[in-house]
Amino acid sequence: MGVASFAPSLAAQEYMFTYSKLYSQLKNNAKEGHEDVKVGFFFTNADxxxxxxxxxxWMEKQSKYEELTPVNGKELLVPLDSNLKSANPLVFAKTPMDKRCDFSMVVMTKEPLSNKVYYKDIEKLLPQMQSMLADLGGMFASWFTPDVEGLTLEFSDQSAGMVNFSNGLSVDIVDGKARIRLSDLKPGDYIELPEPTTRVLPWLPSAN
Structure with a gap:
């Protein structure tokens, strides 16, 4: 589940943002109550x-230039820095010329999940994700934000198979994604992942 955001200017496959625009969303990562979740910036193939x-x-302003290193080649990682907000450099990103990519801002866990993931681990993420979605949406977002009922687990592009539950349930991995609803687990239960996740996003069933 992504969060709709502003549209960058586009020339071929070079995207440009002002740092202050990104900072206005990034600053939520430093807020109390978001210890395990963050805002992430990506580009998604439109097709x-x-x-x-x-x-x-990279970032640049006049003669100053700093290269940025994307996480796993996919996540646009921008430093959170109030001094940069004041300087407000331009942030650029290049994606492959043969694909049309849309900018995507998501709420996600800071760390991947792997092996056994217990009920308590999932339970603590949901209110943090709910809070982050509300903070991103502004003052009245809590009135309109659907409830986070579980997690969307994303695996590598090749990944298929199953996520097995300790209580005997299982969920199919389809196109590298599996959706886990907290209500299908009880305290003490766990899920077992076939490989570490690449992203963990909130699942908002009522928004689908």
Whole structure:
């Protein structure tokens, strides 16, 4: 589940943002109550909905230039810095020329999940994700934000198979994604993942 955001200017496959625009969302990562979740910036293939590779990213202003290193080649990682907000450099990202990629802002866990993930681990993420979605949406967002009822687990593009539950349930991995509803688990239960996640996003069933 992504969060709708502003549209960047586009020339071929070079995207440009002002740092202050990104900072206005990034600052939520430092708020209390968001210890395990964050805002992440990505580009999504408009046709396949898969994540686009970021070939190069950088910030510049006049003679100053700083290269940015995307996480796993997919996540646009921008430093959170109030001094940069004041300087307000331009942030650029390049994606492959042969794909049309849309900018995507998501709420996600800071760390991947792997092996056994217990009820308590999932339970603590949901209110943090709910709070982050509300903070991103502004003053009245809590009135309109659907409830986070579980997690969307994303795996590598090749990943298929199952996520097995300790209580005997299982969920199919389809196109590298599996959705886990907290209400299908009880305290003490766990899920077992076939490989580490690439992203963990909130699942908002009522929004689908």
């Amino acid at each position: 396949t909905k898969k994540l686009c590779t970021i070939e190069k990213a």
